[in-house]
Amino acid sequence: MKIVISERASQWFKEEMELKQGDYVRFYIQFYGSSPVQETFSLGFTKDEPIDMAASTLAEGIIFFVEESDLWYFAGHDLHVDYHEKKDEIEYQYTKSE
Template sequence: MDIVISKSALQWFKNEVELKAGDKVKFYPKVYGNSPVQEGFSLGFTVDNEPIDIITKFEAEGMWFYIEERDLWFFNGHDLHVGYNEEIDEVEYSYTKHEE
């Protein structure tokens, strides 16, 4: 599984979440909402500088974006792509089937 963060999403995180070098963002499943990969669950993120078991990460400008092993089930064999939607000024997630 891979994580890809677009340049515009990275800029959003720096501006809106005030991320800086050394910060770590964890993506995790939330027990409400829906996603294309899990019904009844949506994806959230938190700034968490104490990762436990990183299964995959994306590193840019000294910042880490990661997923822990215990949350891998949520992605159901898909990679996570984080983009930026200019119309709503929010990050958005898309998922593609992981190719080995």
């Protein structure tokens, strides 16, 4: 599984969460909402230290990651995170892992 963060998304995270170089952002599973890969679950994020990191990427000096216990959610997909300017929010796209 790969995590891809757009430049604008990483800037949004840094501004909104007041992150500095070397901080970690965890993507985690929420038991409500819906996504293209899981019907009754959605993805959230928080500033958190990793315990058992399964996938990660470095963007703008910030480490974005998913824990091993949350890997099932992605069901063989990579995570692409972008920023939607009109909505002023982060959006997720899932692509089948190669």
